[in-house]
Amino acid sequence: MNPRKQSILYEMGIQTIWQTRQIAPSPAAAAAPAPATHPEPPHLPLQAPHPLTNEPLLACELCALSEQPHSVLTGSGDQHSEWVFVSGQLTQAELDQSKALVGEPGQLFDQMLFSMGLHRQSVFVTHAHKCVKSLTLNPMLPWHESFKSLLSTQLRLQKPKMVVLMGSMAVQCLLGAEVTVEEARKTIHEYEGIALIATLHPEDLLKAPLEKALVWDDLRLAKKTLA
Secondary structure, eight states, X not given: OOHHHHHHHHHTTOTTTTOOOOOOOOHHHHSOOOOEEOOOOXXXXXXXXXXXXXXXXXXXXXSGGXXXXXXXXXXXXOTTOSEEEEEEEOOHHHHHHTOSSOHHHHHHHXXXXXXXXXXXXXXXXXXXXXXXXGGGSOTTXXXXXXXXXXXXXXXXXXXXXXXXXXXXXXXXXXXXXXXOHHHHTTOOEEEXXXXXXXXXXXXXHXXXXXXXXXXXXXXHHHHHHHO
8 A cells, every 4th residue: 555545544433444354154144135215306497597506506406495595516537527425514614615525524524535546526416405404404394305406416317436425414314214324334225226335425424524434334335335
């Protein structure tokens, strides 16, 4: 491993993961579980913003939030990538920079990508809640379905091979309002032929650095699935 990559992995708290284990897996453990499936969400209404643009939008009319001026950012990065990373709520700082995941969370996210041999230009990053107006809203209220519809249509059009759901809001948007990150981890879920995996959000890791090793386990599982 080159020194720069080793240094980044060390900063992520996963410096011991490279130890080789000699214990062979049992036949039961070697059998891969069947992917979990989830019901198809409703299709996106025509008055919604186009879900494959990287620019802030002003024309979304999916829910009552459109009654006041607001902006929507549908994502940033390579729209044709086989990798899509889904964050939680769009922040004002992200909207201002037309870029998902900025500041310290963004720096940690960049390290996560580098540890996988990826970078910002090779993946697409979007949000479960794409509207700044949703920051203080209860995700169980009706507009949650609007965000789910927009994200679902986005994945339908983009057709990535792997979607990484980062944090509880992203997990609940696609897997169900009662599903926790802990429950969803370690499993390859499936949505219309697209593999989904759940992990912690970079913001969570800034508060609990010791959990970085769990994220690395999730990312390795994602890479192994696409191999």
